[in-house]
Amino acid sequence: MRPLDPVTSKQRVAYGFAFFVLFVALWSWATLGGHVSKTFLANPLTMVQEGYDLLARQGFLYDIGMTIWRVVGGFALAAIIAVPLGVLMGAYKPVEAFLEPFVSFARYLPASAFIPLLILWAGIGELQKLLVIFIGSVFQVILMVAVTVGATRRDLVEAAYTLGASDRGIIRRVLLPSSAPEIAEILRLVLGWAWTYVIVAELIGSSSGIGHMITDSQALLNTGQIIFGIIVIGLIGLLSDLLFKAFNAWLFPWRLA
Amino acid sequence: MTTLRIEQVSRTFPARHGNAPTRALEPTDLTIGNNDFVTILGPSGCGKSTLLRIVAGLDRPTSGRVTLDGREVTGPGADRGMVFQSYTLFPWLTVRENIAFGLRERGVAQDERNKIADALIRQVGLSGFENHWPKQLSGGMQQRTAIARALANDPKILLLDEPFGALDNQTRALMQEMLLGIWERDQKTVLFVTHDIEEAIFLGSRVIVMSARPGRIKAEINVDLPHPRSYKIKTTPEFVQLKERLVEEIRTEALKVAEHA
Ligand SMILES: Nc1ncnc2c1ncn2[C@@H]1O[C@H](COP(=O)(O)OP(=O)(O)O)[C@@H](O)[C@H]1O
Ligand SMILES: [Mg+2]
Numbered sequence: 001m002r003p004l005d006p007v008t009s010k011q012r013v014a015y016g017f018a019f020f021v022l023f024v025a026l027w028s029w030a031t032l033g034g035h036v037s038k039t040f041l042a043n044p045l046t047m048v049q050e051g052y053d054l055l056a057r058q059g060f061l062y063d064i065g066m067t068i069w070r071v072v073g074g075f076a077l078a079a080i081i082a083v084p085l086g087v088l089m090g091a092y093k094p095v096e097a098f099l100e101p102f103v104s105f106a107r108y109l110p111a112s113a114f115i116p117l118l119i120l121w122a123g124i125g126e127l128q129k130l131l132v133i134f135i136g137s138v139f140q141v142i143l144m145v146a147v148t149v150g151a152t153r154r155d156l157v158e159a160a161y162t163l164g165a166s167d168r169g170i171i172r173r174v175l176l177p178s179s180a181p182e183i184a185e186i187l188r189l190v191l192g193w194a195w196t197y198v199i200v201a202e203l204i205g206s207s208s209g210i211g212h213m214i215t216d217s218q219a220l221l222n223t224g225q226i227i228f229g230i231i232v233i234g235l236i237g238l239l240s241d242l243l244f245k246a247f248n249a250w251l252f253p254w255r256l257a
Numbered sequence: 258m259t260t261l262r263i264e265q266v267s268r269t270f271p272a273r274h275g276n277a278p279t280r281a282l283e284p285t286d287l288t289i290g291n292n293d294f295v296t297i298l299g300p301s302g303c304g305k306s307t308l309l310r311i312v313a314g315l316d317r318p319t320s321g322r323v324t325l326d327g328r329e330v331t332g333p334g335a336d337r338g339m340v341f342q343s344y345t346l347f348p349w350l351t352v353r354e355n356i357a358f359g360l361r362e363r364g365v366a367q368d369e370r371n372k373i374a375d376a377l378i379r380q381v382g383l384s385g386f387e388n389h390w391p392k393q394l395s396g397g398m399q400q401r402t403a404i405a406r407a408l409a410n411d412p413k414i415l416l417l418d419e420p421f422g423a424l425d426n427q428t429r430a431l432m433q434e435m436l437l438g439i440w441e442r443d444q445k446t447v448l449f450v451t452h453d454i455e456e457a458i459f460l461g462s463r464v465i466v467m468s469a470r471p472g473r474i475k476a477e478i479n480v481d482l483p484h485p486r487s488y489k490i491k492t493t494p495e496f497v498q499l500k501e502r503l504v505e506e507i508r509t510e511a512l513k514v515a516e517h518a
Contacts, residue, residue: 158315159345163359164335164410173362177349254349254390 042224047231050224060213064232067198067209070126074133075194079187082141089142090149090179091171100146103139111136112200124205129198136197137190144190148182149175181252188244195237258326259413259446261312263287265321268307281307283473284321287465289414292444294437296451296461298503300511304472305450306342309418312448313339325413335359338407342419344399346391352378352402353387359410377405381435397428404436414446421456430488433459441485454503455491458482466506469514476506 030036031043054060089096111132122128152175160174202211210229217225270279282304289295299305310316312323314333323330346355356377357370381401400420421429451457457464461480468475490496
């Protein structure tokens, strides 16, 4: 091993996989070896069994579907509003001066703290879950997109002006394409955070979703189910991340060239 | 007919962080006529870029004005093509799309755009690289593309700010010949900034020597070397004589900068 020396892609997969093996091995040793009480932590086999039971007999797939739809719905809503606003803020300094202080303030408001208020306003239906995710994501995306667009290379903007670009042309044909890969990365990052908000939203006043299943299992002290739920969240997160990455690479071939 | 007039143009950058304001350019007069190839020569920091940016409309003069065919320059426009020292190709566009950027902005149809771009690609010697991304090109190829991109708009005047400054000597010599070949064939009006004496003589019909801070025009020298010029001209007695004269001019300026630094 030397600093910054690259690894081959095969090695990369092997190392990544090895950690999961090590993790499960340690977990098995702790639980099956009797070092941790069953009440607090289920062993991997029980977890798999409980997971199968959840999927086959308790309609857990429906819960998973509900959670995914809430994340995607709330996140899409946030993105549709936040990306154009962020672009406007990044491009036009007066808009930025107008909105930035408020957005910076709102960004620190914890989405989970809004849940009681949102239940009051929107009930415990789907709208409330979507709003939690929306509030949790929208300000982050606005601010990060604004910073990215604002940091567009000035020399590219100047080159475009000398080529006869109008102000609209600068936005459409310089600011947007040059920021697009970063914006896609921002969305990927914030989608990850949205997953934590949805679970919190489902822990309180919900009748479906992965978070709801986890609260139910807690009441029954079924740690196997809780862990299975958490692992499912992790797997979906990992999968969506990979898809997002592949999609970005396909969308912006000039970056990798 | 193209006439660029720079009249009493000066530029002072306002004070910042308690520093005194920077007088980058003393009031300067310069007239560039049709099909002129004027090179501006001066040590770094003498206000060459500042002057060129004012002509391009990217910066405003503190006093004076610039007119192109009688119309005052108030901002950047497609009638003045610019090539920068830094690489400014749009990384998300291919070579062909980069060259066609200005045409597309003007609403030229795709077929027409490609025709113009492909002709320019041949002219600057980039055939076979039409669909490459800028990242895949060498520095010299990127600047060829940048020149083609500026030419695609068929500007009245081409402004170049040390476009070959970052290239190695061999590539730079080839690029100079290519640019001169385009000028000899198409008779463009060109304003070319450089700190390289040979480059200034080889390319220019007139060399404007600028003095060190604050920048102003110190001398103007006609280059009566015949066209078409090839690299061989760089070793003729006439060329060497001009070079000696300019070396003296520039040396005194460079010394002044060194004393102040
Ligand atoms: N935007 C700016 N703000 C303040 N000072 C500047 C700015 N641009 C250039 N200058 C100063 O003006 C002087 C001339 O700069 P420039 O025109 O870039 O010189 P050159 O291109 O001949 O090397 C330098 O002293 C530089 O530091
Ligand atoms: Mg310069």
